[in-house]
Amino acid sequence: xxxxxxxxxxxxxxxxxxxxxxxxxxxxxxxxxxxxxxxxxxxxxxxxxxxxxxxxxxxxxxxxxxxxxxxxxxxxxxxxxxxxxxxxxxxxxxxxxxx
Numbered sequence: 506x507x508x509x510x511x512x513x514x515x516x517x518x519x520x521x522x523x524x525x526x527x528x529x530x531x532x533x534x535x536x537x538x539x540x541x542x543x544x545x546x547x548x549x550x551x552x553x554x555x556x557x558x559x560x561x562x563x564x565x566x567x568x569x570x571x572x573x574x575x576x577x578x579x580x581x582x583x584x585x586x587x588x589x590x591x592x593x594x595x596x597x598x599x600x601x602x603x604x
Contacts, residue, residue, distance in 0.1 A: 506580050507577070507579050508579070510574055513574065515569070518586060518589075519583070519584040519586060530557065532579060533580060538550060539551040541570055543568055567595070
């Protein structure tokens, strides 16, 4: 999927062997200070030496994410499609990030 320069909302319906932020976003060319955030406040900031670092370490198939990139890129994710019938997204009262 394509991500543009600046802020993007995204989610993924592919289950990869490795759902770590560094693995899923490995095909991007982020710059230092680029950031990804989850609804619950977890985030990771990109560093040239160490990759994506922070409290957001894994992505899941039931959450939406915000990412700010210095330049556009494409995420190529390999894995199995998630079945909507077998992977319900729980929704309760309050705000949700749905991409």
